[in-house]
Amino acid sequence: MYKPADHIIIIFGASGDLTRRKLIPALGELQKLGLLPDRFAVLGVGRTNFDDTSYREMISSHLEEPGEIIPLLYYHSMDTKSEEDFGGLARRLDQLSQELKINPSYLFYLATPPSLYETIPRLLSGAGLTREGKGIFRRIIVEKPFGMDHRSAAELNLALLSHLEEHQVYRIDHYLGKESVQNLLVTRFSNGIFEPLWNRNFIHHVEITSAESLGVGTRGGYYDNSGALRDMLQNHLLQLVGLVAMEPPTVISSDAIRNEVLKVFQSFRPITINDLPNQVIRGQYMASHVRGEAMKGYRSEEDVPENSRAETFVAMKLYIDNWRWGGVPFYIRTGKRLPTKVSEIVVHFKPSPHKLFSDHEGGTVEGNRLVIRIQHDEGILLKFGMKVQGAGFKVQDANLDFHYKDLSDSYIPEAYQRLLLDCMQGDSTLYTRGDAVEAAWRFVDPVLTAWKEDKSIPLHGYPCGSWGPEIADQMIEGKEYTWRCPCKNLADDGLYCEL
Ligand SMILES: NC(=O)c1ccc[n+]([C@@H]2O[C@H](COP(=O)([O-])OP(=O)(O)OC[C@H]3O[C@@H](n4cnc5c(N)ncnc54)[C@H](OP(=O)(O)O)[C@@H]3O)[C@@H](O)[C@H]2O)c1
Secondary structure, eight states: OOOOOSEEEEEETTTSHHIIIIIHHHHHHHHHTTOSOSSEEEEEEESSOOOHHHHHHHHHHHOSSOGGGGGGEEEEEOOTTOHHHHHHHHHHHHHHHHHHTOOOEEEEEEOSOGGGTTHHHHHHHHTTTTOOBTTBOEEEEEOSOOOSSHHHHHHHHHHHHTTSOGGGEEEOOGGGGSHHHHHHHHHHHHOTTTGGGOSTTTEEEEEEEEEOSSOOTTOHHHHHTTHHIIIIIIIIIHHHHHHHHOOOOSSSSHHHHHHHHHHHHHTBOOOOTTTHHHHEEEEEEEOEEETTEEEOOGGGSTTOOTTOOOOSEEEEEEEBOSTTTTTOEEEEEEESSOSSOEEEEEEEEOOOSSOSSTTTTOOOOOOOEEEEEEESSOEEEEEEEEEOSSSSOOEEEEEEEEEGGGSTTOOOOOHHHHHHHHHHTTOOTTSBOHHHHHHHHHHHHHHHHHHHHOTTSOOEEEETTSSSOGGGGGOSOSTTOOOOOHHHHHHHTTOOOOO
16 A cells, blocks of 8 residues: 555544544544555534644544544634635645645545535635646545435535536445455455356345444434435445446456446336335334343434334345346345344355255255355355264255454454545545446435335334344245344354344
């Protein structure tokens, strides 16, 4: 890895949770690793009245190890909606550049409420802050949510692209910054053994789970307008589907990879109102006891209306209508207050065509499964049938198991570290492109519309600490198949599980 050229990162929303918990710690880690530019500063921006010193103190108080990043922090107080104040920001940036004796690139990070995602780029452009020069870049990272539906996402794209070029816009999906997600590409495209099998002839179905054991906490106000489909499925889970299902790119370049992901999204079979009962299940967590501890139901959470219909769980079956995946179902699910925090992709291969061993010795010979663990304990697990020692031919599951943490030089960077570094280096591979974001919204929009308009579509309650509504367990076709239970399997695999 090489260091990016001189940069100032300007964070809008510098007093917020994301900045304190993710962005500054990620920059601190890059600093420790010697990966920040030689001449570098962070300018926090917001309405809160800090100066450089009090801002550094506030951030320090939130960091476990404040370290050497703190002297690189500066603060500029302004109204992020005022055109005039952006002139002041431009002057402050000039002044800071002179102090540091640099002619830096600027990376603007929008960590504000989404209502400002159109305003800030427009005002930055008006103040001349988005004009690039030779070797001098002006880039903007836009946080999620990128729109609330297809129309608002398209409008946001249009607004951004009327002030910036696509190559200046970095739409963040922090799942793509995870090491194990990137490893999916390497697993598929650098190993000769998987790709020949990676299609409808050998794969029975694909399953993706992203579960959280926590509830909405203090984010009830935001979450209630979003729900699990918007918050997780439309972006993170569909991106994972894109990487599992894409064709091999011609080269490892941002455009080549993102072109292939877009084609997957364009091949999703639309979900119609008639498909909904079989293909999309939504749920909401209800009060219950988990290991003796009383847990609130979603509707009793802070800032959540008592008649809320927001889904805290969603499971979907989708099809990709193309040559490779014709007829192969992808099952994806996500939810809050599930038994554990886990994200994994499970590729279920078809069982062997002739079951020599399964019947007469009572063993089970499920098809092989390739499990790609994204969190916890990132790694890859291949499940295969092995003979039980002794007489006869009883078969049991065995594991070929790789854990990242077992590598002697194991170091798994936080997603934001990788993504911030990539952006400074102008590499947008792990960011989502505007056309793909719109294609993903186009796919989920009919579901959102149906939920909004047809109140008879059930919202199933599920107890905290369960795997969502029971009806979601019946989605997977074939009597020998259910969702892989990460808890049971995590325990079998000798891994961590919260229950
Ligand atoms: N927190 C996370 O883990 C997380 C994860 C993924 C995505 N995100 C996204 O990142 C963005 C920031 O999230 P956050 O959790 O850091 O939010 P937050 O804690 O509420 O912080 C938002 C910041 O925006 C600033 N702001 C500027 N103009 C504002 C306005 N008109 N109204 C309210 N605040 C204004 C506020 O600073 P001033 O009052 O000083 O201006 C505040 O510090 C959101 O869009 C969120 O969806 C957050």
